[in-house]
Amino acid sequence: MTSLSAGWVIPADGPPIRNGRVTWADGLIVDVSEGPGDRHFDNAVILPGLINAHSHLEYATYAGFGDGEPFGTWIGTHVVRKRALDFADMVAIATRGAADSLTAGITTTADYSFSGAAAVAAATLGLRAIVYLEVFGSDPAVAAAQFTEKRAAAGSSPLVTLGVSPHAPYTCSLAVYEWCLSLGIPVGTHLAESANENEWLVAGTGPMAPNAAILAPPTGKRAVQTLEPVLGPDLLCAHCVEVTADDIALLAARHVPVVHCPRSNALLGCGVAPLAEFLAADMRVGLGTDSPASTPSFDIWEELRAAIYAARGRARRPDALSAAAALDLVTGGAARALGLSGSIGTLTPGAKADVTVLSLAGSPYDPVEDPVVAAVFGGAPERILETIVDGTTRYRQGETSWHEVHSTASAARARMLA
Ligand SMILES: [Zn+2]
Secondary structure, three states, X not given: OEEEEEEEEXXXXXXOEEEEEEEEEOOEEEEEEEOXXXXXXXXXXXXXXXXXXXXXXXXXXXXXXXXXXXXXXHHHHHHHHHOOOOHHHXXXXXXXHHHHHHHOOEEEEEEEEOOOHXXXXXXXXXXXXXXXXXXXXXXXXXXXXXXXXXXXXXXXXXXXEEEEEEOOOXXXXXHHHHHHHOOOOOEEEEEOOOHHHHHHHHHXXXXXXXXXXXXXXXXXXXXXXXXXXXXXXXXXXXXXXXXXXXXXXXXXXXXXXXXXXXXXXXXXXXXXXXXXXXHHOOOXXXXXXXXXXXXXXXXXXXXXXXXXXXXXXXXXXXOOOOHHHHHHOOOHHHHHHOOOEOOEOOOOOOOEOOEEEEEOOOOOOOOOOOHHHHHHHHOOHHHEEEEEEOOEEEEEOOOOOOHHXXXXXXXXXXXXXX
């Protein structure tokens, strides 16, 4: 039995507990209540381990590639540079991504993986992960061969669940989506990320057109309508920026879980997804950092605040997204989006002992008045004291050193720049 206590515990499935304590045994939470633990953290908040609902650990050192380019040519730059890497390089970069995630207080990441390296990295550092192996193209037999090869590379670990990711409607046929959904494992895709995607799908024009050789043929329909035959509760859809009211109604009617990635969408000039409309339609929504290919970091705290800035700015209302509603996007709400409610995302007896300890000492929110507001606006990777996955400490500030992880990943990045 192990227990931690702090000035506040935010269980995320009930009100915050002052002078709260979380107790676990054999990797599962057994008690959340008031009282002192084996170890106590002053001026700190204990939260459920945070969930990043959309990442690419394998792009942890792709920072700045193609910055300022249109989506179509940006993605072309990445395809070309990725060719400089072998599998060991991809593992090295993904391990850096897993380290950055744990440092930020993330305990579960839903990762779309090009090579399977993300699964190896998550297992090595003890990060819980659903790794969706990416497949591309129009032929299900080809996709099946890609999946088999990547699954062999990914290996297996108790903390890693393997899924499959038909990449996007502009790179995969409906037949490939149907094959993926027939596997009975988690399935995730990118959907309606950019106007360029709709331009290609509707008319075969726009900045994606020069990459026609690696794209699915135009369908004459926008992205969401293109996927209409396969939309359902088991298809996790990242982005959903370029959506009409009809698209939102369809996504809601089919109970499609969506991942909001506001920093990535803003930095690539894709737009601002209608988060308030998704939530008003009772859709399941998680928040994702995407990766340093499009955002500066796996800093889920920055992502939380970006979601609030975007939602309040877009709606011109300060109550468009409360701190509590934002926190739900990386805790209980994200777990619902991933179909893992009750297992992760809340400090609930019986749930996995995934726990994050955030210091607010010396912050503008110290002493803490509202712990949720303080955590959401004051949280940062530099303030994470400890990250615990499955009852085991995987990051402790001042003790865990990832010097070698960083230098190996930087060497791989250097090969891409050569
Ligand atoms: Zn992505």
